Amino acid sequence: MQDSVKLNFNGEEFEVKKIPVRRIGALAMTLNNLPEVFKDIFMNEEGEARDLDTTAMLEKAPMLIMSASETLPPFLSVASGIDLEKILDGGIDDFILLIQSVLAVNNFETIVGYLKNFMKNQK
Numbered sequence: 001m002q003d004s005v006k007l008n009f010n011g012e013e014f015e016v017k018k019i020p021v022r023r024i025g026a027l028a029m030t031l032n033n034l035p036e037v038f039k040d041i042f043m044n045e046e047g048e049a050r051d052l053d054t055t056a057m058l059e060k061a062p063m064l065i066m067s068a069s070e071t072l073p074p075f076l077s078v079a080s081g082i083d084l085e086k087i088l089d090g091g092i093d094d095f096i097l098l099i100q101s102v103l104a105v106n107n108f109e110t111i112v113g114y115l116k117n118f119m120k121n122q123k
Contacts, residue, residue, distance in 0.1 A: 002105055004018070014080065016102060018106055027075065030075040030078055061100075073087045080101070
């Protein structure tokens, strides 16, 4: 598991690190506004998380970008620490690499598994 990933975004070097706990609130605020289409990618008809590994999530990247174009950049800004304006001025190739970096460093596959187990135990 990597603790950080070096990324060249729009000609500037950044280091994407694990999301610190102190940014969870800000991150949650960006997720609060996700379009329903975006939620449909990750949730099944019963409202439970779909079984998606990191590769499956990356395969969904084009659909994510189209369906959450207003929400995803602020989410990535909070998650990566890269200024929102820099993200908005970047190229689509850099944008996809940023998504990949945030997913890889933060091990979202494991986090989703933890959350799914937690939700099952709450029923």
